[in-house]
Amino acid sequence: MRSFYLTDAGRVRDHNEDSVIIVKSNSDDYLMAIADGMGGHSAGEVASSIAISYLGKHFKESFFNMSKVDAVKWIRDSVSEINTLIFQHEKTHPESKGMGTTLVLAVLSHDYLLFGNVGDSSGFVMKDNKLHKVTYDHTLVNLLVSAGELTKEEASNHPKKNVLMKALGASLEIDVDVFDCDMDITEILLSSDGLTNMLDQEQIEKVLLGDGSVEDKVIRLIQKANNRGGTDNISVAYLICEEEGDAK
Numbered sequence: 001m002r003s004f005y006l007t008d009a010g011r012v013r014d015h016n017e018d019s020v021i022i023v024k025s026n027s028d029d030y031l032m033a034i035a036d037g038m039g040g041h042s043a044g045e046v047a048s049s050i051a052i053s054y055l056g057k058h059f060k061e062s063f064f065n066m067s068k069v070d071a072v073k074w075i076r077d078s079v080s081e082i083n084t085l086i087f088q089h090e091k092t093h094p095e096s097k098g099m100g101t102t103l104v105l106a107v108l109s110h111d112y113l114l115f116g117n118v119g120d121s122s123g124f125v126m127k128d129n130k131l132h133k134v135t136y137d138h139t140l141v142n143l144l145v146s147a148g149e150l151t152k153e154e155a156s157n158h159p160k161k162n163v164l165m166k167a168l169g170a171s172l173e174i175d176v177d178v179f180d181c182d183m184d185i186t187e188i189l190l191s192s193d194g195l196t197n198m199l200d201q202e203q204i205e206k207v208l209l210g211d212g213s214v215e216d217k218v219i220r221l222i223q224k225a226n227n228r229g230g231t232d233n234i235s236v237a238y239l240i241c242e243e244e245g246d247a248k
Contacts, residue, residue, distance in 0.1 A: 001030065004214045005237040008222045010194055011230030017044035018192050018235040019052035023059055029066075030108040031059040032237045034121050036192040038167070039099030047101040047169055050089060051082045055105065068112045072178050075116040079103065079168070079176040086169040100169030103176075104135055104190050108239070113181040113188070118174065119167045121235075122196050124204070126187035131205035134179050137193075138166035162193070188239045191221075194232035198225035214240055 009016040017037035024030055035051040037044030058078055066074060082103070090096050102119025115123040117135040124133050136142065140163040141155040155161060168174060187208060195204070199221070207220050218236045225234045 001239060001241060002214045003030070003032070003237070003239040004218050005032075005235070006218050006222060007192075007233065007235040008226070008230075010233050011226050013233055015042065015045065016233045017042075017048055018194070018233040019045070019048035020190075020235045020237050021052045021056045022237050022239065023056050025059060025063045027063070027065045028110070029063055030239065031055065031063070031105065032108075032188060032190050032239060033103065033105035034190045034192050034235045034237055035101045035103045035168075036119065036121050036194070036233065036235070037099065037101040038164075039096065039169075043093075043096040043099030044101065046089065046093075046096060047086050047099040050085050051101050051103050051168060054078070054082050054085060063107075066109070068114070068180070071107055071109070071112065071114055072180075075105070075107065075114060075178055076176055079116060079118060079174060083168045083172075083174040087172065090169075098169075100167040102164070102167055102192070106188050106190060106239075108188065108241070111183075113183055113185065115177075115179040115181060117177045117179070119164055120162070120193045122191050122193070123179070124189040124191075124201075125181060125185040126189070126205075126208060127182065127185045129209060131189070131201055131208065133201065134181055136177060138164060138177075140165055162197075186241055188241070190235075190237040192233060192235040194230075194234035195221060195225050195236060197232060198228040198230070198234075208238075214238055
């Protein structure tokens with residue numbers, strides 16, 4: 001396994017509200033996660049930090065040789081606890097009222113690969129040299145596309161394309177999408193929407209299939225997103241499951 005993650009403020013925002021982590025458990029399982037925070041008075045970065053700090057610590061302390069069924073429950077329980085922690089923080093910090101965060105995560109064990117998602121940060125896998133999006137964005141335009149009221153082309157340029165329908169901290173009850181993924185994959189990529197709003201899937205795929213180390217490719221993705229405007233914070237977490245050619 002080779003992995004690397006990086007977050008960048010971008011070219012427009014004056015601070016970074018994203019948080020990102022890749023951590024390995026004592027049983028050689030991997031957790032990857034990105035949280036994209038929102039809210040005034042730096043509350044967004046607090047919300048995303050609560051999510052990622054809790055996940056990293058909880059994974060190291062509690063994730064040992066879990067079955068797939070137990071791992072799904074672990075994801076759901078973890079997301080619910082993060083949501084509770086965000087609301088508890090708001091109670092003691094009134095200036096943080098209204099803060100929230102997206103969350104996308106992947107758990108990789110020897111026997112399964114699971115993704116969890118709330119919001120519009122994205123999870124991808126590489127299979128047979130083709131990049132596939134696993135997660136579903138909880139956005140207004142995606143809902144309208146699913147209902148047949150917008151085309152994908154119309155959605156990509158819609159003025160409300162960043163309006164979220166679901167986020168941690170938005171309601172007391174939270175439901176996380178969990179995806180059970182084919183293990184026959186070679187790479188896992190997570191990103192905040194700061195990347196996917198600047199680069200389409202084909203452009204991301206081209207970078208990942210190009211030359212360079214794991215670190216090189218992550219840095220190149222962020223540079224390309226910034227070159228196209230860098231209108232938001234940009235976070236990438238990338239893991240290669242097999243040692244191949246350039247990824248050494």
